[in-house]
Amino acid sequence: MSESILPKLHLAGIIQRIIILILDTLILLPLTWGGSYFFQQMSIERHTVIPFAFWQGCIIVLLMILLVRWGGTPGCFILKFRVINEHGKYLSVSKAFLRLSDHIITSGLAVIVLYMLIANLPESPLFLDAKGINTLSELYGGYWFTVKYLWSHFYLINLLIIPFNQYSRSLTDFLASSYVASFNVKAR
Numbered sequence: 001m002s003e004s005i006l007p008k009l010h011l012a013g014i015i016q017r018i019i020i021l022i023l024d025t026l027i028l029l030p031l032t033w034g035g036s037y038f039f040q041q042m043s044i045e046r047h048t049v050i051p052f053a054f055w056q057g058c059i060i061v062l063l064m065i066l067l068v069r070w071g072g073t074p075g076c077f078i079l080k081f082r083v084i085n086e087h088g089k090y091l092s093v094s095k096a097f098l099r100l101s102d103h104i105i106t107s108g109l110a111v112i113v114l115y116m117l118i119a120n121l122p123e124s125p126l127f128l129d130a131k132g133i134n135t136l137s138e139l140y141g142g143y144w145f146t147v148k149y150l151w152s153h154f155y156l157i158n159l160l161i162i163p164f165n166q167y168s169r170s171l172t173d174f175l176a177s178s179y180v181a182s183f184n185v186k187a188r
Contacts, residue, residue, distance in 0.1 A: 005088045010182035011168045012081050017159060017180065023075030032059055040114060049115040056107035060100060067096040072180075080183035091178055099176035102158065106151045 012020065039055035066073055071082035071090040083091060083099065091099060158170045167179055 005086070009179065012079075012180040012182075013168050014159065014162045016079060016081065017162055017168075017170070020073065020075035020079055020081065020180070021159075023078055024073045027074040035059070036110075043114060044118060047118055049111055049118055052114050053111045056111055060104055060107060063100055063103060064093065064096045067091050067099065068093055076180065081180050082183055083178050084181050085177055086179065088181075091176060095176040095178060099172045099178055101175060102151070102154055102172055109150075 035055050035058075036052070039051045043049050043052040063073070067083055068091055070077070071084060076082060085091060085095065097104070158172060161171050161174075162168050169179060173179065
């Protein structure tokens with residue numbers, strides 16, 4: 001078994017992790033939310049959650065490819081950090097899956113919420129009048145607010161753990177046995 005390179009690493013601290021999060025949000029938000037809105041509307045129009053679930057799956061697969069193949073997200077690339085294991089290698093698919101567990105759970109909850117909305121829609125295409133739109137936002141808004149509220153608290157806890165451990169790791173880093181380290185680490 002190869003030796004751990006952890007003592008030699010320059011790890012990202014809380015400030016770098018927050019900057020990475022902000023960059024990822026600015027870069028990926030138009031793609032993820034724009035696509036989510038499009039596929040959400042398609043799901044509502046067709047009375048099926050399949051298009052929206054497909055899109056959420058595509059986002060997860062994209063993030064997994066970024067982690068497994070290139071070792072990070074756009075924010076990591078810009079700041080010259082990579083997500084690695086203790087031996088300096090990029091994550092395996094199973095470890096990337098664990099590291100993305102917060103996104104996977106949130107996406108799953110969003111699909112469930114949309115399914116609940118679609119199940120309560122009238123079959124008539126006339127539900128999209130002003131009163132119907134208010135009803136849709138009332139049905140969907142409460143559930144979605146709960147999902148966003150839970151995710152934001154989980155992510156805050158995830159970030160707040162970083163300064164209180166030796167290797168500046170978040171909860172999802174502990175799950176995946178991963179580290180966010182400087183780019184000069186050799187991987188693969």
